[in-house]
Every structure is written in C-alpha cells, then in structure tokens.
Amino acid sequence: MSFFPYRDGRMYVEDMALDDLAEAVGTPFYVYSSAAMIAAYDRFAGALADALAGRAKPLVCYALKANPNLAVVRTLAARGAGADVVSEGELRRALAAGIPPEKIVFAGVGKTRSEIAFAIEQGIHQFNAEGLPELDTIDAVAREQGVVAPIALRINPDVDARTHHKITTGRAENKFGIAVDQVPRALERLRGLPNVTLKGLAVHIGSQVFELSPFRDAFTRLAELYRELQAQGWPLERLDLGGGLGIAYHDEPPPDVEAYARVVAKTVGDLGAELAFEPGRHIVGNAGLLVARTLYVKHGESRSFLVVDAAMNDLIRPTLYDAWHDIAPVRAPAPDAPTRRFDVVGPVCETGDTFASDRALPEVQAGDLLAFFSAGAYGATMSSTYNSRRPAPEVLVSGANHAVVRVRPSHEELMAQERVPDWLQAPSPTAAGGAG
Ligand SMILES: Cc1ncc(COP(=O)(O)O)c(C=O)c1O
Numbered sequence: 001m002s003f004f005p006y007r008d009g010r011m012y013v014e015d016m017a018l019d020d021l022a023e024a025v026g027t028p029f030y031v032y033s034s035a036a037m038i039a040a041y042d043r044f045a046g047a048l049a050d051a052l053a054g055r056a057k058p059l060v061c062y063a064l065k066a067n068p069n070l071a072v073v074r075t076l077a078a079r080g081a082g083a084d085v086v087s088e089g090e091l092r093r094a095l096a097a098g099i100p101p102e103k104i105v106f107a108g109v110g111k112t113r114s115e116i117a118f119a120i121e122q123g124i125h126q127f128n129a130e131g132l133p134e135l136d137t138i139d140a141v142a143r144e145q146g147v148v149a150p151i152a153l154r155i156n157p158d159v160d161a162r163t164h165h166k167i168t169t170g171r172a173e174n175k176f177g178i179a180v181d182q183v184p185r186a187l188e189r190l191r192g193l194p195n196v197t198l199k200g201l202a203v204h205i206g207s208q209v210f211e212l213s214p215f216r217d218a219f220t221r222l223a224e225l226y227r228e229l230q231a232q233g234w235p236l237e238r239l240d241l242g243g244g245l246g247i248a249y250h251d252e253p254p255p256d257v258e259a260y261a262r263v264v265a266k267t268v269g270d271l272g273a274e275l276a277f278e279p280g281r282h283i284v285g286n287a288g289l290l291v292a293r294t295l296y297v298k299h300g301e302s303r304s305f306l307v308v309d310a311a312m313n314d315l316i317r318p319t320l321y322d323a324w325h326d327i328a329p330v331r332a333p334a335p336d337a338p339t340r341r342f343d344v345v346g347p348v349c350e351t352g353d354t355f356a357s358d359r360a361l362p363e364v365q366a367g368d369l370l371a372f373f374s375a376g377a378y379g380a381t382m383s384s385t386y387n388s389r390r391p392a393p394e395v396l397v398s399g400a401n402h403a404v405v406r407v408r409p410s411h412e413e414l415m416a417q418e419r420v421p422d423w424l425q426a427p428s429p430t431a432a433g434g435a436g
C-alpha cells in the first residue's frame with residue numbers, strides 16, 4: 001500500500017493533500033508519513049521477533065543519524081524503539097523524545113571525554129567502543145564518576161557490504177571498529193581497566209546494504225568470536241548487529257526484511273545473547289518526501305532543465321553519492337501524457353546541484369510541484385545553509401493531521417548566530433570609497 005497515493009489527480013501523504021500542504025507551509029519542504037514509519041518499524045521488529053521465536057529478545061535501537069527530528073524519534077519511541085546515537089546531540093535528542101537511557105547505545109569513532117561523561121551520567125545501555133585508546137578514555141571517565149561503564153567491542157569484520165564506497169564501514173581499510181586480529185590486544189587492555197565491563201560485541205558493516213550475504217558473513221564471524229570469548233571466560237551477554245538494511249529507491253524489489261531476520265536467527269539466534277539492531281534508513285527512508293516547486297522550465301541547446309526551488313543544500317544525496325531519487329509531479333499526469341527528458345536542478349551555483357540528469361518526466365510547467373521520494377532518511381539532517389539558503393521545514397502527517405515539526409528559520413535567525421567584531425565596524429560614509 002502506498003502512503004503517497006494520487007486521489008482525484010492530487011498526490012496525498014496519507015489523507016493530507018500535498019498541494020494544500022504546500023500552500024500552508026511554502027516550498028521547499030520535507031514531509032513524513034507517520035503511518036509509513038510505524039509500518040516499517042513494526043515490520044522490522046516483528047520480523048525479528050518472529051524469526052527468533054522467543055530465543056532472543058530484539059532491542060531495536062533506531063539510528064538517529066538517519067532522521068533526528070524530535071517528532072520522528074518520538075513516533076518511534078512510542079512503538080518501543082531504543083536509539084543508536086553517535087554524539088551528545090543525538091543522545092540529548094533521544095532522551096528528549098522519551099527514549100529511556102537503558103535502551104540507548106552510543107557508537108562512533110570520536111567520542112569525546114565530555115560526551116562519554118554525559119552518557120555515563122545518563123546511564124545508557126552501552127558504549128560501542130571503536131578502538132583501543134577509547135577504552136582507556138571510557139575507563140578514566142567512569143572512574144571519575146565512581147561507576148563501571150558497560151561496553152561492547154565494535155568489531156570490524158572485513159566484509160564487503162557491496163554498497164557505495166563512501167558508506168561501507170566494515171572493510172579493514174575503514175576507520176570503524178576493531179579488527180578481529182586486534183581483539184586479543186583489546187582484551188588484554190580491558191583486563192587492566194576496572195571501570196569498564198565488557199558486555200558484548202557489535203558490528204555495523206555499512207549502509208544501504210541490499211544483499212543478505214554480507215550480513216550473513218559478518219554475523220557468522222561475530223558469532224564465532226562471541227563463542228571463542230565466552231570459552232575464554234568472558235561473560236558476554238549481548239550482540240549488537242548494527243543497521244544498514246537498505247530500501248528501494250526506484251522500482252527494484254526492496255530488501256526482504258523477513259529473510260534478513262532469518263539470517264539473524266540462523267547465525268546468532270542460538271547464542272543466548274540479547275540482540276540489538278540499529279536500523280535508520282530502513283525505518284524512515286521511504287516515509288518521507290521533499291516537495292519543491294518548479295521555478296523555470298528552461299530549454300537549452302541540447303538539454304531541458306527544470307529549475308526547482310529545492311537544492312543540494314536541502315538534499316545532498318544526489319550530489320554526494322550520485323544517488324537516485326524518484327521524482328513525480330504532485331498533480332497526477334494523464335495516463336497517456338507524453339514524457340520528456342529533463343535535468344532537474346536547483347538554484348545553487350554549482351553544476352553538482354543536480355537532482356537528476358536526463359530524467360523522463362511528464363511535461364512540467366513553471367509553478368508545478370514535484371515530489372522527491374525516499375527523502376525520509378539522510379535528507380533534512382544532512383542539509384546546510386549553503387548559498388545562505390534557509391533550511392526547508394519538516395512536516396509530520398498522521399491521517400488528515402499535519403504539524404510543522406521543524407520551522408523554516410528566518411534570515412534574521414540564521415544571521416543571529418554570527419558576530420561582526422568591533423574592529424570591523426561598518427565604515428563611516430566619509431571613509432567609503434577611499435580617495436575622494
Ligand atoms: C554504527 C551505525 N549504526 C547504524 C547506522 C544506520 O545505518 P542505516 O541507516 O543504513 O540503517 C549507521 C550508519 O551507517 C552506523 O554508522
């Protein structure tokens with residue numbers, strides 16, 4: 001079922017017409033379907049619960065980096081989600097959205113002392129430690145607070161996730177995690193660190209992973225290591241299998257979440273470990289759209305351009321990864337409407353500010369609204385103010401209700417964070433122009 005259907009020639013988000021929303025909030029804007037993210041979350045959590053059949057209880061820690069909007073996180077918290085965070089900011093958001101600290105895992109290669117201190121104060125579930133020196137830091141900070149901090153070692157299994165090279169994280173050359181060969185050194189180090197306690201192992205091999213075999217390989221390696229460490233006497237009880245399960249961005253068959261859950265059950269289901277997962281994109285990616293208005297239709301010598309009012313500062317994925325996002329007009333085209341090839345571009349002064357090249361679209365007029373699909377993950381959160389453009393607002397729809405869950409800041413608000421030092425006072429009129 002589509003959460004973005006056409007009805008009477010107009011595209012809807014659930015029961016809210018997008019053209020009405022555009023009138024209400026202005027363009028460009030992000031819009032999320034509450035029902036779509038709940039459906040994706042429930043399906044993911046349900047598939048794991050079914051496949052594990054009571055052998056292990058899955059803790060689904062939504063990866064805030066995909067979309068940290070408080071209303072989005074709150075929606076998932078209400079379904080029982082925990083959180084995967086990679087900064088104090090994300091941790092504060094997870095807590096503010098009502099996720100209990102004991103359901104929060106803290107990953108990331110560059111946790112600072114003050115971030116670690118804050119997380120320990122909150123009593124989070126665990127740190128996923130990504131390197132040996134970090135163990136010393138967590139230990140030292142925990143000692144200052146007189147507590148023992150729970151950790152998992154994030155293992156780098158050297159598995160090719162077969163995704164875009166910029167978002168693969170489980171190869172030996174990537175900065176993430178601890179190589180299997182270094183684990184003995186990490187354990188040796190842990191023996192001398194009384195203020196950290198090793199609870200388990202973690203892995204995350206990359207993002208937008210489509211094939212199941214890299215997961216199978218990584219989880220199998222992790223299970224072997226888990227058994228080995230237990231045999232050595234380490235009282236492990238947790239495995240965190242990371243996120244990474246992809247979504248369909250076009251008409252490809254989406255990854256099979258039930259088959260993913262069966263891989264989990266088969267590889268680690270019998271270890272008796274508590275299992276955690278860190279899905280981001282899979283939960284929110286296809287629950288969101290970016291909606292833009294066409295400013296100009298420009299027919300050049302060799303190409304036709306649709307210049308829209310959204311740009312690479314709003315959605316950077318096409319520029320950064322050459323990512324494909326489906327684009328469709330908000331006013332339904334006639335079934336037999338001819339198509340034409342367009343480059344869909346934004347107003348930013350970079351050639352890379354291109355959402356799609358040579359894309360077949362129905363005839364579009366200036367003023368028409370366009371929906372960019374699969375923009376719920378790594379969309380608004382990766383936006384910037386480049387070219388001094390105001391970030392697009394975010395809207396959450398539930399049924400026929402909508403709420404602006406992040407407002408578009410004014411130009412004054414954007415400039416208010418900047419300061420001009422005294423020694424750069426505005427030049428007096430007489431000084432202007434120099435020699436007179
Ligand atoms: C440690 C960790 N966990 C979870 C995620 C979420 O990934 P995804 O949105 O692909 O599920 C990421 C990002 O790749 C990550 O680095």
Ligand SMILES: N[C@@H](CCCC[NH3+])C(=O)O
Binds near residue numbers: 377378
């Ligand atoms: N930002 C990336 C994914 C990176 C995942 C974070 N570890 C994307 O848009 O696809």
